[in-house]
Amino acid sequence: MMHDGELTSGGLAAMGGAAGLMQRQWAPCRYHCPVHADVRAYIELIARGQYRSAVDVIRANLPFACVCGRICHHPCEANCRRNDVDEPVAIRELKRFVAELQGAAGSTVRKAPVQDKARVAVVGAGPAGLAAALDLARMGYRPVAFEKFPVAGGIPATAVPKYRLPRDVLRHDVEWILSHGIELRTGVEIGADQTIDGLLAEGFAAVIVATGLPKSRALNVPGMDHRRVLGAMEFLTAAAMDRPMDVGRDVLVIGGGNVAMDAARTALRLGGGRVRAMCLENEQEMPAWAWERREAEEEGVGFIRRRGPAEVLLRGGEIVGVKARKVTRVFDEAGRFAPLYDDADVIEPDCDTVVLAIGQQADMGFARGSGLAADDRGRLVYDPATHETSVPGVFACGEIVTAPGSVVEACAHGQRAAAAVDMYLRGVPVRIDDELPPAIGTISQEVGGKVTKVARAVIAARPAAERAGCFAEIDLTMSEAEALRESRRCMSCGGGAEVIVDKCAACLTCLRVCPFGIPVVTDVARISSDLCQACGMCIADCPAHAIVARSWSAEDLKAATDAALGRLPAGEGARRVVAFVCGHHAPANAWRGSLDDAVGGVAELYLPSMARLSTEQVLHAFEAGADGVVVVACRLGADRYPHATERVRKRVTAVNEMLAEAGLGPDRVQLTETASQGRAAMREAIAAAADRIAAL
Amino acid sequence: MIVAERKPLDEILNMLAPCKRVLALGCGGCVSVCLTGGEKQAAELAVQLRLAARRKKLDLAVEVDCITRQCDREFLTNLKQDPRTFDAVLSLACGCGVGFLSEQYPDVPVLPAMNTTFYGSNTAPGVWEEYCRGCGDCVLAWTAGICPVAKCSKSLLNGICGGTKDGKCEVNPDMECGWSRIYDRLAELGRLDEMRKLRPPRDYRKDRGGGVRRLVLASMTADDQTQEAKE
Amino acid sequence: MTEPISNLQAALQSGQFVFTGEIGPPKGTNVAPCLHEAEEFLKGTVAAVNVTDIQTAVMRVGSLAICRLLKERGIEPVFQMVCRDRNRLALQSDLLSAAVLGIRNVLALTGDHTTLGDHPEAKPVYDLDSAGLLEAIVNLEGGHDMGHDMKGKPNVLDGAPSFFKGCCVTPCSSSVEAQIIKLELKVAAGAQFVQTQAVYEPQRFEQFMRQIEHLKVPVLVGIVMLKSAGMAKYMNRSVPGVSVPKALIQRLADADKKDLPKVSTAIAAELVRAMRPCCQGAHLMTLGWDRHVPDIIAQATA
Numbered sequence A: 001m002m003h004d005g006e007l008t009s010g011g012l013a014a015m016g017g018a019a020g021l022m023q024r025q026w027a028p029c030r031y032h033c034p035v036h037a038d039v040r041a042y043i044e045l046i047a048r049g050q051y052r053s054a055v056d057v058i059r060a061n062l063p064f065a066c067v068c069g070r071i072c073h074h075p076c077e078a079n080c081r082r083n084d085v086d087e088p089v090a091i092r093e094l095k096r097f098v099a100e101l102q103g104a105a106g107s108t109v110r111k112a113p114v115q116d117k118a119r120v121a122v123v124g125a126g127p128a129g130l131a132a133a134l135d136l137a138r139m140g141y142r143p144v145a146f147e148k149f150p151v152a153g154g155i156p157a158t159a160v161p162k163y164r165l166p167r168d169v170l171r172h173d174v175e176w177i178l179s180h181g182i183e184l185r186t187g188v189e190i191g192a193d194q195t196i197d198g199l200l201a202e203g204f205a206a207v208i209v210a211t212g213l214p215k216s217r218a219l220n221v222p223g224m225d226h227r228r229v230l231g232a233m234e235f236l237t238a239a240a241m242d243r244p245m246d247v248g249r250d251v252l253v254i255g256g257g258n259v260a261m262d263a264a265r266t267a268l269r270l271g272g273g274r275v276r277a278m279c280l281e282n283e284q285e286m287p288a289w290a291w292e293r294r295e296a297e298e299e300g301v302g303f304i305r306r307r308g309p310a311e312v313l314l315r316g317g318e319i320v321g322v323k324a325r326k327v328t329r330v331f332d333e334a335g336r337f338a339p340l341y342d343d344a345d346v347i348e349p350d351c352d353t354v355v356l357a358i359g360q361q362a363d364m365g366f367a368r369g370s371g372l373a374a375d376d377r378g379r380l381v382y383d384p385a386t387h388e389t390s391v392p393g394v395f396a397c398g399e400i401v402t403a404p405g406s407v408v409e410a411c412a413h414g415q416r417a418a419a420a421v422d423m424y425l426r427g428v429p430v431r432i433d434d435e436l437p438p439a440i441g442t443i444s445q446e447v448g449g450k451v452t453k454v455a456r457a458v459i460a461a462r463p464a465a466e467r468a469g470c471f472a473e474i475d476l477t478m479s480e481a482e483a484l485r486e487s488r489r490c491m492s493c494g495g496g497a498e499v500i501v502d503k504c505a506a507c508l509t510c511l512r513v514c515p516f517g518i519p520v521v522t523d524v525a526r527i528s529s530d531l532c533q534a535c536g537m538c539i540a541d542c543p544a545h546a547i548v549a550r551s552w553s554a555e556d557l558k559a560a561t562d563a564a565l566g567r568l569p570a571g572e573g574a575r576r577v578v579a580f581v582c583g584h585h586a587p588a589n590a591w592r593g594s595l596d597d598a599v600g601g602v603a604e605l606y607l608p609s610m611a612r613l614s615t616e617q618v619l620h621a622f623e624a625g626a627d628g629v630v631v632v633a634c635r636l637g638a639d640r641y642p643h644a645t646e647r648v649r650k651r652v653t654a655v656n657e658m659l660a661e662a663g664l665g666p667d668r669v670q671l672t673e674t675a676s677q678g679r680a681a682m683r684e685a686i687a688a689a690a691d692r693i694a695a696l
Numbered sequence B: 001m002i003v004a005e006r007k008p009l010d011e012i013l014n015m016l017a018p019c020k021r022v023l024a025l026g027c028g029g030c031v032s033v034c035l036t037g038g039e040k041q042a043a044e045l046a047v048q049l050r051l052a053a054r055r056k057k058l059d060l061a062v063e064v065d066c067i068t069r070q071c072d073r074e075f076l077t078n079l080k081q082d083p084r085t086f087d088a089v090l091s092l093a094c095g096c097g098v099g100f101l102s103e104q105y106p107d108v109p110v111l112p113a114m115n116t117t118f119y120g121s122n123t124a125p126g127v128w129e130e131y132c133r134g135c136g137d138c139v140l141a142w143t144a145g146i147c148p149v150a151k152c153s154k155s156l157l158n159g160i161c162g163g164t165k166d167g168k169c170e171v172n173p174d175m176e177c178g179w180s181r182i183y184d185r186l187a188e189l190g191r192l193d194e195m196r197k198l199r200p201p202r203d204y205r206k207d208r209g210g211g212v213r214r215l216v217l218a219s220m221t222a223d224d225q226t227q228e229a230k231e
Numbered sequence C: 001m002t003e004p005i006s007n008l009q010a011a012l013q014s015g016q017f018v019f020t021g022e023i024g025p026p027k028g029t030n031v032a033p034c035l036h037e038a039e040e041f042l043k044g045t046v047a048a049v050n051v052t053d054i055q056t057a058v059m060r061v062g063s064l065a066i067c068r069l070l071k072e073r074g075i076e077p078v079f080q081m082v083c084r085d086r087n088r089l090a091l092q093s094d095l096l097s098a099a100v101l102g103i104r105n106v107l108a109l110t111g112d113h114t115t116l117g118d119h120p121e122a123k124p125v126y127d128l129d130s131a132g133l134l135e136a137i138v139n140l141e142g143g144h145d146m147g148h149d150m151k152g153k154p155n156v157l158d159g160a161p162s163f164f165k166g167c168c169v170t171p172c173s174s175s176v177e178a179q180i181i182k183l184e185l186k187v188a189a190g191a192q193f194v195q196t197q198a199v200y201e202p203q204r205f206e207q208f209m210r211q212i213e214h215l216k217v218p219v220l221v222g223i224v225m226l227k228s229a230g231m232a233k234y235m236n237r238s239v240p241g242v243s244v245p246k247a248l249i250q251r252l253a254d255a256d257k258k259d260l261p262k263v264s265t266a267i268a269a270e271l272v273r274a275m276r277p278c279c280q281g282a283h284l285m286t287l288g289w290d291r292h293v294p295d296i297i298a299q300a301t302a
Helices: A009-014 A018-023 A028-032 A039-047 A051-061 A065-071 A075-079 A091-102 A127-138 A167-178 A196-202 A232-240 A258-271 A290-299 A407-426 A480-487 A509-513 A537-541 A554-567 A615-623 A644-661 A679-695 B009-015 B039-055 B073-078 B095-104 B178-189 B192-196 B223-230 C007-013 C032-042 C063-072 C088-100 C130-141 C176-189 C202-211 C229-238 C246-254 C257-278 C290-301
Strands: A119-123 A142-147 A183-186 A206-209 A229-231 A250-254 A274-278 A302-304 A307-315 A318-331 A337-347 A353-356 A394-396 A497-499 A547-549 A577-582 A602-607 A628-632 A669-672 B002-006 B021-027 B061-067 B088-091 B110-112 B114-124 B127-132 B172-176 C018-023 C048-051 C077-082 C105-109 C144-148 C154-156 C164-169 C193-198 C219-224 C281-285
Touching: A018 A547, A028 A039, A028 A075, A039 A051, A039 A091, A039 A480, A051 A065, A051 A091, A065 A091, A065 A167, A065 A407, A075 A091, A091 A167, A091 A480, A119 A127, A119 A196, A127 A142, A127 A167, A127 A206, A127 A407, A196 A206, A206 A407, A229 A232, A232 A258, A232 A353, A250 A258, A258 A274, A258 A290, A258 A353, A307 A337, A318 A353, A394 A407, A509 A537, A537 A547, A537 A644, A554 A577, A554 A602, A554 A615, A577 A615, A577 A679, A602 A679, A615 A628, A615 A644, A615 B039, A628 A679, A644 A669, A644 B039, A669 A679, B009 B039, B009 B088, B021 B039, B039 B061, B061 B073, B088 B095, B095 B110, B095 B114, B110 B114, B172 B178, B178 B192, B178 C176, B192 C176, C007 C018, C007 C193, C018 C032, C018 C290, C032 C063, C032 C290, C048 C063, C063 C077, C063 C088, C077 C088, C088 C130, C088 C144, C105 C130, C130 C144, C130 C164, C130 C176, C164 C176, C176 C202, C193 C281, C202 C257, C219 C257, C229 C246, C246 C257, C257 C281, C257 C290, C281 C290
Parallel strands: A119 A142, A119 A206, A142 A183, A206 A394, A229 A353, A250 A274, A250 A353, A274 A302, A577 A602, A577 A628, A628 A669, B021 B061, B021 B088, B088 B110, C018 C048, C018 C281, C048 C077, C077 C105, C105 C164, C164 C193, C193 C219, C219 C281
Antiparallel strands: A307 A318, A318 A337, A497 A547, B002 B114, B114 B127, C144 C154
16 A cells, blocks of 8 residues: 555545554665565564564564574665664664564464465475465465475575574574474475476476575686585585585685675684685675674684686695686676786685685576476576466576575565465466555654664674684674663654644644654644654644554553553452553563552553653543553653653643542642653652552 | 633533533634644543543533534534534534534534633744734734734723833733833834824724624625625 | 913913822712812812822722812812723713813823722723823814714714813833823823823933923822832832832831821922922822821922
8 A cells, every 4th residue: 555645534534544554654674674574563562572472573574583583684774764863773683582582482373274275386495485385375375395405494504604593593483484384395306306397297286496596606717626625505504514524724715795704704613724715806895794704804714805716726636725816807887797807916825625605506406307498597487577487387486586685585585476376376367566655764864863862782792712613603692671772762663643634723733742843834734754753742732633643543552541440450449540651661571561569559551652641541541440540751851752751741730630620639640750760769659659649 | 813711610510410411522723723622622521521420420421523613514514423412512612613503503502611712823832812802993004013902901092001010011910011012113113103193093883883793705605695685 | 371261270371380189089978088188188278189080990989970079169170081981972971061060170091900990800991092082072172072963974062061181191101202102192182281190200200301391281290198118119019100219218117107197298298399390280199198288288389
């Protein structure tokens, strides 16, 4: 659903209420995530300590939650709008925290009620294949994943180093995926043990080829066929499978990408001795992620840049070095890869092992026994729009047909292929709608400057000296306290206020109470979703009920109030007090209502900020049966949003006046500003306030 | 714009004494802008009434609705329920809305939840002040935009009285003396000569002295009306 | 010089320094005490006696009735009229009534706001202001009222009044320039004499008189007897345009209670003496201490 211009009462009614409003614009984290995970939603759930719900939101779009929590290249963070305020939210670390905390057991499995549709074969149980299989299983199909390796997971299982991705973490994801009703057959190589034609003949209604790029590209120079010239993919796979390898004590890795870094750092951990990486590119051109390069360097990997291998030098049947020419240029004017060399400038770095990390390539073995056509470069012929290959009923997805990419990109591609297969099997034309809601724009400097700065969580990492000796994980996971704090840095982009234009009286209140100066009022108020921080201040004060929040509803708090009062012991003389508490500094179990030191007769309800607590919410508590209300705000200046406490003070005074008029007074609403001062102080204040109410 | 303030709750409860089911009707016009009679305030009034009714053991149900304005017939089609199904409509509009609605629904009492006070402007967040008295004979051209009818407690036409003290009115030390302000402003503009002209007494027929007032724009009246006017 | 309409006008025209007094009617029908005060102390001592009109918005017997009763006792009244309580119909009617009852001096005033008095709920009228009232008086004198006949022509009166018309001004007002402009309008509208609000600062008064010399109207400076230091401080705080210097307050504070009338009389007389050179008379407001008027005049003119 696209952004349809201004919101009217009729428009809101037509979409069945505010729930559809989140589709009007996507936060850049969601937009740039290849699977469009609802990042804002799961970060908010983490902030509230609702970890199962958070991981369920993640897994709704991203089956490999744990894997991506470790190794995703996080385009979400690169585009996080907090970049323009201070630092991006540590989204990947938060995902890791909650996905690993929950594991497979803690993530909800929503199997299709019946799985009785056609059987679909998926060749390759990597990210693309398993993502496709999962979506098919959810739709009621019966996928069978064929995997030639003894473990499922694809590159994360075979080639990603264990210091990056411990294998038990990967198993959480695979286990969760398979429990949706996917049959996994490991140790079966399609093209050898079985053929695609055979699968189709056997009764699989469709086949998805997702075999990826498991092999290394070779280099055609003299000496390349020595036994100690290893392909990086094969090298990494052997290391991952704990298979013995013939590796010396002076390794030269050829290549400048992430795989090269993985190979170099793995070599360090395996052999001791020297490891260097040699690449065509200079430091700026190297394709490896900056943090990979930095960590490799910290661990002791040497770098030789702007050099291209011309020959592997042998002496006495052993490798002694590599002849390397100077590279004068890597990319041409059009940016295409077209290296030029200076043959006069040659060095001969020593080494006894060469690992080639100059690119990945497919293993086309799966095509044996099928009519699948390849193009003149040897690549599988396929239609990017429909995922169809040259053989009807056979589809392809993942790195086998795209450029080398990340796990999350492979998942997205697999999901797309599953949709194509479903359309094919339903007999409808395969037409996939790739249209996305527009992304929120950048945040202005003016507004960004008013957002309270909070430093990003610093992820503890093992020191380099400690790392280089083993395959134990490098980055440690966040603590719960760090996760709560970090998730509360999210600015809820796109989740903020929207004006219902036909109800707006242009009274200017929203403009006046907004701590960030965002509303613009001409004929009516308009609140830019590019800027709104979703604090809720204007929504609470609008006299015309003309502003709604996209990511939350005022009705939800009323329902929560009713429920909370319902849980208090009933009976004559029983105390019934509602405490609305600012949750910005609160621990997770407070949000979940599992405090073991709750004050008797007081139901504590946590909000992200007191900014959104309106006088109506407080009045509702009384109507729902409360004898009193305690408003627990933060100390001045400690709230999530500027000036929230000041506005709350005025609202409390106003609602006490309204209650006094109705004969409930005085001071049935007590205000304490202790929410930022720790549980002990806050509890004491709530208890004292409840006592004062009881005395009325 | 018109400023109105909520009547005390006790007065409203008295008005509602014979009623069991009441519609609290907010207005999206002036009273929303001065934050006293909009949909939110109607909802809050409803809760106050229900809480008071509960305390006093009254049988009173209050529902809430709000329309764009209560002074134009066409907006009534947006009412969610027929007002005639209630014992009374408690209108949060200004007196115009209450009166107009009373005419539209002669079978239902339309009761005022508000005291309509003045025509005013918003001088600071949360503050509205009287700017105009609807005298029908605007003299702001020669008083530098400061209204002697609204801003002078005595609505004098010919300048300051003896009750001014340090620029404040004798009625209230916080109230500015309108004519002091006019004098200062005219002096600033070099137009004190305006104050030196003896102004004749007002023709109060343009004000309430002429009875109930009405505006008719002939170019906008319906055809049958225009025909009647000609006959 | 025109034929004087009243003794007050004659006295002012003669060039002598003129004293006027003032009495306030009672709240109720018992008029004997205030008439007695006037007869006992003011008759023969002052040229004319002002009768206040629902002063400070406190309801009292009307000025018109008391003016007539004074006249019957041989005292020349000044009929004070405020615009606060009556519309133009009633004001014109009362002017004709005054003329019929032989009253010749009128002082046209705006009138303190209703909220200052004891009937704050009453509706303030102010149909005319003081300048408008003066215009209305001149109009009546010319044989017309403010209304029109069936043909749209101004009504013609069957018998026109004649009045000696006065107005007031506040020389020590914080907005004195605006006061002066207003005074110009009142003189243009027909004011023939001026009685001022109380003045306690002779230098300031002198400056004021220079600023209005172009108006060429006789001015009687207002003197209110200061009965105590407390009253003086109250006046500073609450009465607009009146400022009592600290020195005078101190004199009152230093005096024994029994000496206060004497000190008050002395102060009043000194003020008259100080300001006499620059004005044409003094209007003495004693707030019930009329018995001291002869002494004030004696000390002031000695």
